[in-house]
Amino acid sequence: MGIPSYFSHIIRNYSKIVKSISFFINGTLLNNLFLDCNSLIYDAVYDLQKTDDNNRKSDYEFETLVIDRVITSLQRLITLIRPNNVIYIAFDGVAPFAKMEQQRTRRYKSNFMNKFDSSKTVDKKWNTSSITPGTQFMDNLTKRIERAFVYQELKYGVKQIIVSGSNLPGEGEHKIMEFMRSFGKKEETVALYGLDADLIMLSMFHLKYYKNIYVFREAPEFIKNSIQIDSGTSVDSLYFLDIDMFSNCLLGQMDCVCYDKQRIYDYVFMCFILGNDFLPHFPAVNIRTQGIQVLMDIYRINIGNIKDRFLISRDGVIQWKTVGILFKEIAKREHELIKNEYFVREKFDKYHYNEAKSSKEREERLQNCPVIYRSEEKYICPNEPGWEARYYKSLFHSLDKGVLCNNYLEGLEWTFKYYSAGCPDWKWKFNYHYPPLFKDLAASVPHFDTEFIAFKESNHLSPFAQLSYVLPKDKLDLLPEKFSTFLRTNYSELYPDNYEFQWAFCRYFWEAHPILPEVPISLIEQWDTQFKMFAAKN
Helix, strand or coil: CCHHHHHHHHHCCCHHEEHHHHHHHHHCCCCCCEEEHHHHHHHHHHHHCHHHHHCCCHHHHHHHHHHHHHHHHCHHHHHHHCEEEEECCCCCCCCHHHHHHHHHHHHHHHHHHHHHCCCCCCCCCCCHHHHCCCHHHHHHHHHHHHHHCCCCCCHHHHEEEECCCCCCCCHHHHHHHHHHHHHHCCCCEEEECCHHHHHHHHHHHCCCCEEEEEEEEEECCHCCCCCCCCCCCCCEEEEEEEEHHHHHHHHHCCCCCCCCCCCCCHHHHHHHHCCCCCCCCCCCCCCCCCCHHHHHHHHHHHHHHHCCCCCCCCCCCEEEHHHHHHHHHHHHHHHHHHHHHHHHHHHHHHCCCCCCCCHHHHHHHHHHHHHHHHHHHHHHCCCCCCHHHHHCCCCCEECCHHHHHHHHHHHHHHHHHHCCCCEEEEEEEECCCCCHHHHHHHHHHHCCCCCCCCCCCCCEEEEEEHHHHHCCCHHHHHHCCHHHHHHHHHHHHCCCCCCCECCCCCCCCCCCCCCCCCCCHEEEEEEEEEEHHHHHCC
């Protein structure tokens, strides 16, 4: 059960936490409208690409249509929500290095998978890699959005409109959270566009700044499948999740003897352990096979039923001693949990995947590769002695387990701080495709208060540096010509045309890890300096 699936389970049982737009039209006033807008770009692109005629347009014509659609969507949302205080329009700017790592992985996988995409009846020249800070498209989009909305407070009946485009650093949703931390007023209401699991958890962390936060979007699948949509209501209507009520429902699901609203921070922290944009999931606690429930049960018995025992203290600090208790208890069950996971995955061995003949069959077979070809998992084999050593040998080759565990603990603290207080270090990332085993991780957790990641005054990278890192070779043309020529001429080995994938413990191919050359942050910083020199000469 994924996080959206788990959320749909909660929503199904507590349907009153979901509001329709009529709830606000007829009563509750929404003071602030905060929009995490990158999804609007993708929605516009995918909608336009359904028509072959649009796919034959020049890049400039197609991009103009996309930008027009985004502006129209924003105008529609503002008109429907009718805020009276602040409108904050945010697009992704330069991301932290940890996020760039995920973007690089996604773009290489997307490049590979596009070769199998039978839906492409015509050549779709325009590629979504253009939706990355630093491209000409994003620069044009930002300028058009600014012209359409900046200084338009009177038109929309608000006190302030802020546009944070791709030229300003930070992921869109995190720029919004920074604004909420700086200017939050408890009594004001917030409508926050972008109803996904990540935004929901971020919002739960920010209830201390605004009590009434409603995360909304056109009904996503996990809401459509959870509640009855009124007859006569368009399935594209807006649905709002009451974050305060949702948090209370989650606290009820945790079912701790020592009930405390502080435990919602512990809940979100445990979700980090199930994997996110910055850290891999553990094979022993798979989110699809009751991983959340396993963590909740262990938490309830060992932490939640004990007064004033938390993973996150009331002053917002990770309690490593308590985290150690959690990890030790998971470690006691780790072998059993992994064997159960193998039992589930071995059922796929009974399926007969015939030789793929059509392009659609090839796509299906590709997506199922992780459960068809399981040589690494079968080598590890937790049913035989010595499986822990084989886990590390197969997935990491040679490594210092202490370094791996320390990097993972850094990642937990980095993610927690990023969610709750802002980016602590723009140049940190997790360096592996897999986590350590809980037994080794528990042994590495300190028994005293400490800090793995301190807030650093490190500067973010430039948009061109981000493009240089995340783009495959055939997309480097999205950089200025002088920059792309420099990279192709001097660093072609860092942009492989052919690469292997690692997919042990993945369910679908899109979860697999491309094995790519390591590009150290120090080299990217050198590129940044070189790009600035190129720009100065122009």
